[in-house]
Every structure is written in C-alpha cells, then in structure tokens.
Amino acid sequence: MEETVFALSSGQGRAGIAVIRVSGDRARLALETLSGRAVPPSRRASVRRLADPGNGEQLDEALVLWLPGPATVTGEDMAELHVHGSRAVVGGVLDALGTLEGLRLAEPGEFTRRAFANGRMDLTQVEGLADLIDAETAGQRRLALAQAQGALAARCSEWRNRLVRALALVEAEIDFSDEELPDGLDDQALSMVMGVAKEIREVVASGSRGELMRDGVQVAILGPPNVGKSSLLNRLAGRDAAIVSDISGTTRDIVEVTLDLGGVPVVLADTAGLRETDDPVEREGISRARARASASDIAVWVVDLAYPTPPVWPEELQAARRVVVGNKGDVGDTSFPCGLVVSATSGSGMEDLERFLADAAQDLAGGADGSTLVSRVRQREALADCLACLDRACEEAWGEAALAGEEIRLGLRALGRLVGRVDVDDILDVIFRDFCIGK
Ligand SMILES: Nc1nc2c(ncn2[C@@H]2O[C@H](COP(=O)(O)OP(=O)(O)OP(=O)(O)O)[C@@H](O)[C@H]2O)c(=O)[nH]1
Ligand SMILES: [K+]
Numbered sequence: 001m002e003e004t005v006f007a008l009s010s011g012q013g014r015a016g017i018a019v020i021r022v023s024g025d026r027a028r029l030a031l032e033t034l035s036g037r038a039v040p041p042s043r044r045a046s047v048r049r050l051a052d053p054g055n056g057e058q059l060d061e062a063l064v065l066w067l068p069g070p071a072t073v074t075g076e077d078m079a080e081l082h083v084h085g086s087r088a089v090v091g092g093v094l095d096a097l098g099t100l101e102g103l104r105l106a107e108p109g110e111f112t113r114r115a116f117a118n119g120r121m122d123l124t125q126v127e128g129l130a131d132l133i134d135a136e137t138a139g140q141r142r143l144a145l146a147q148a149q150g151a152l153a154a155r156c157s158e159w160r161n162r163l164v165r166a167l168a169l170v171e172a173e174i175d176f177s178d179e180e181l182p183d184g185l186d187d188q189a190l191s192m193v194m195g196v197a198k199e200i201r202e203v204v205a206s207g208s209r210g211e212l213m214r215d216g217v218q219v220a221i222l223g224p225p226n227v228g229k230s231s232l233l234n235r236l237a238g239r240d241a242a243i244v245s246d247i248s249g250t251t252r253d254i255v256e257v258t259l260d261l262g263g264v265p266v267v268l269a270d271t272a273g274l275r276e277t278d279d280p281v282e283r284e285g286i287s288r289a290r291a292r293a294s295a296s297d298i299a300v301w302v303v304d305l306a307y308p309t310p311p312v313w314p315e316e317l318q319a320a321r322r323v324v325v326g327n328k329g330d331v332g333d334t335s336f337p338c339g340l341v342v343s344a345t346s347g348s349g350m351e352d353l354e355r356f357l358a359d360a361a362q363d364l365a366g367g368a369d370g371s372t373l374v375s376r377v378r379q380r381e382a383l384a385d386c387l388a389c390l391d392r393a394c395e396e397a398w399g400e401a402a403l404a405g406e407e408i409r410l411g412l413r414a415l416g417r418l419v420g421r422v423d424v425d426d427i428l429d430v431i432f433r434d435f436c437i438g439k
C-alpha cells in the first residue's frame with residue numbers, strides 16, 4: 001500500500017483561506033480523526049471543527065470535502081481541508097496530520113505523480129499542468145490549459161489507434177501468405193500510415209510556435225555603445241531595470257525584462273555595446289551580447305541618430321525578425337534610413353516600437369486558431385521520431401512487409417514515449433523537478 005500524503009496546496013504565507021489536501025487510503029481516517037466525526041457525504045462541502053488528536057485542542061473551523069477515489073485528481077481517496085490561512089492554523093493542521101500513522105508530507109509534485117501513476121493523466125497532461133501553474137500570459141494559459149485537458153493526448157491516442165489498425169493489416173498479410181512474403185504495405189495500411197504522417201507533420205511544424213509561447217520570444221537589443229540601448233529597455237519595461245549613463249560601455253551583463261505583449265511572453269535582453277576593446281570585463285560582456293544575439297528570435301539594432309552609423313549585424317545572428325531603430329530622434333538626424341525612429345528620453349515613437357515587437361511576437365508564437373499542440377522540445381522530438389519511422393514505413397511500401405511493419409511498431413513506440421507509456425523513467429524526474437510541494 002502506498003503511504004498517504006498531505007500538503008498545503010495553496011500558496012505559502014498568510015491568506016484568507018488555505019487548502020490542505022490529503023491523498024491515499026488513510027485520507028478518510030485522517031479526516032475522521034481530525035474532525036472527530038464520520039466523513040461528510042462525498043463531494044459535499046461541509047463545516048467541521050478540526051482538533052489536534054493528541055491533546056484535543058481545537059485548531060480551526062474549516063470547510064472539508066471527502067472525495068473517494070478513483071474519480072479524483074490523484075485517482076486515490078482524497079480529503080480537502082479549507083482552513084483559515086494563517087501560519088498558526090496551517091502549521092497546526094499540518095502538524096496534526098503528521099502525527100497520524102501512515103501519513104507523511106507529500107514530496108514536490110507527488111499528487112501529480114500519483115495521478116500519472118494511476119492513469120488519471122498522461123505525460124503531456126502533466127507537462128500542461130506544470131505550465132498552467134506557471135502561466136503568466138493569456139497565450140501561455142490557453143496553450144497549457146489545452147494540453148492539461150488532454151488536447152495532445154487525445155490526438156496521440158487517435159493516431160495510435162489508426163497505426164495499430166494499419167499494423168494489424170500488415171501482420172495479417174504476413175501471416176496468411178504461404179511461401180513468399182507479400183510485398184510491402186497493402187494499400188489500405190499505406191494510406192492509413194500516410195494519413196497519420198501528414199497530420200503529425202503539421203503538428204511538428206507548428207511546434208516551434210508552442211515552444212516560443214511557453215518559453216517566451218527572445219528579443220536582443222544590440223548596437224554600439226552609448227546609443228541608448230539600456231534607455232530603450234527601461235522605456236519598454238516601464239522601470240529602471242538597466243543602468244543608464246553617458247559613459248560608453250556601461251552595460252556589461254545581460255539585463256532581462258519579461259513583458260506580456262498581447263498575450264505572448266517576450267523576453268527583452270539589453271546587451272553590452274559592441275566595439276573593439278582591451279578591457280577584459282567589457283570584452284566578456286560583448287561576447288555575452290553576441291551569444292544572446294545568436295539565440296534571439298527578434299533582433300533590434302539601435303542607431304544613435306546624433307552620430308548615425310549603419311548597422312553591423314553580428315554574423316551569427318539567426319533571428320527571424322530584425323529591425324533597425326534610430327534612437328535620440330529628439331536631437332538627431334531623423335532622415336537616416338531606419339525601420340523606426342524613436343526617442344527613449346522623450347518617449348516619441350515608442351508605441352510604434354512596442355507594436356512592432358508585439359506583432360512580430362504574435363507572428364512567431366501566436367496561434368489564434370488554437371491548432372498549436374506541442375510546447376516542449378521533448379514533445380516535438382518524440383513526434384519527429386514517430387514521423388521518421390512512418391516515413392520509412394511508407395518508403396518500404398513496395399519493399400518488405402516485415403520491415404514496414406517494424407517501422408510502424410517503432411513509430412508507435414515513439415508515441416508511447418510522448419504520452420509516457422514507455423521509457424518513462426529518465427524523463428519523469430526531469431518533469432517533476434519543476435513541481436513544488438502541494439501540486
Ligand atoms: N537626447 C537623448 N539622449 C538619450 C536618448 N536615449 C539615451 N540617451 C542618453 O544616451 C546616453 C547613453 O544611454 P544608455 O542607455 O546608457 O546607452 P547604451 O546603449 O545602453 O550604452 P552602453 O551600455 O554603454 O553600451 C545616456 O546619457 C542617455 O541619457 C534619447 O532618446 N535622446
Ligand atoms: K552608456
């Protein structure tokens with residue numbers, strides 16, 4: 001029997017209400033012991049006095065729920081205690097639960113781990129839930145919620161069913177042929193595999209959008225020293241995140257600010273001005289700036305319109321979108337060719353820059369049609385593996401049936417990895433590492 005676990009599932013610190021969850025076979029006994037009465041009718045919120053079973057001292061008057069398994073989040077019997085959210089009440093109730101035999105504090109992510117173990121969620125839903133809890137923008141919430149509710153899981157199981165049927169056709173053909181093995185896939189199996197491959201290809205192609213939505217679109221602010229890169233970052237952030245001064249080479253470390261632009265998370269990075277220098281610290285800053293530039297999705301090159309020089313994009317730049325921004329438009333030559341003219345000090349043109357960034361970010365990460373299903377490299381790679389197998393199966397279509405069948409089987413295995421049916425051990429710890437106690 002698994003131990004029964006409990007934890008504070010709402011946030012740490014003083015609050016109006018705090019929610020403590022108990023999961024496992026002893027959840028009923030725990031609730032009965034603390035409340036001194038039989039559990040209330042299942043799934044009905046009921047008021048109970050909770051007392052310390054050791055000395056009988058009342059700890060709180062709470063709203064409690066008795067949730068018998070298996071139709072619970074973890075798949076086990078559960079109890080929920082909605083107590084007053086002070087340190088003393090929460091601490092008292094947690095301590096009291098800890099004194100009960102067979103109960104212990106849950107480890108980070110343990111509720112979700114049990115849900116996964118009991119088949120209440122597949123791995124993609126677990127990942128979606130982790131992302132939902134961390135979601136900061138509306139776009140992230142939509143993507144994570146769809147995944148937590150099983151949008152990707154449902155597609156996977158549908159692909160799986162079709163591939164299993166195709167495989168059955170191939171195997172039947174192998175079994176029924178007397179001497180000579182049949183050639184490749186039969187027509188029906190081939191069209192099934194091709195159909196699934198086409199759909200997976202589309203999902204894989206949209207994968208980078210989901211990853212950008214989950215991780216944030218990276219914007220690098222680049223340019224020579226003293227052109228006003230840090231001033232621009234501060235303007236966009238609406239606060240003094242980076243040090244501004246009239247001394248060239250002020251910024252050394254990367255300064256990051258995350259913005260919510262139309263529901264898409266955008267990570268702005270201010271960087272050291274690019275120039276030749278003998279100062280070892282500044283040189284390190286410049287090499288960091290170049291590294292960040294090469295990892296950016298959107299690159300902004302800033303020109304000082306008071307002393308304009310043409311942009312020199314770093315060679316390693318791979319950004320999908322670039323823009324040249326002429327700064328110090330308040331004092332400089334606004335006829336110099338730039339994508340946008342702004343002034344970080346007066347604020348003129350800043351709305352245009354923000355709109356440019358929002359549109360570009362939306363282009364790269366937004367998926368208003370909700371068709372984006374994958375949001376992690378792990379998911380995209382598993383699907384790409386599956387796709388490669390299916391493509392090889394189709395190539396074998398006129399070759400050996402046994403080989404084609406084997407490729408379909410390998411494709412199914414890749415799908416199994418995606419949802420956590422096979423080869424799950426090494427990824428579980430990585431996924432649950434991000435979870436905190438109570439989830
Ligand atoms: N007139 C005017 N001055 C500006 C504007 N933007 C920035 N400055 C000034 O330009 C100087 C340099 O600004 P920073 O933001 O530190 O420039 P930077 O590109 O980050 O400089 P480094 O970090 O040294 O590479 C400061 O004195 C700012 O006040 C602007 O739009 N107009
Ligand atoms: K400066």
Ligand SMILES: [Mg+2]
Binds near residue numbers: 229230231242250270
């Ligand atoms: Mg700077």
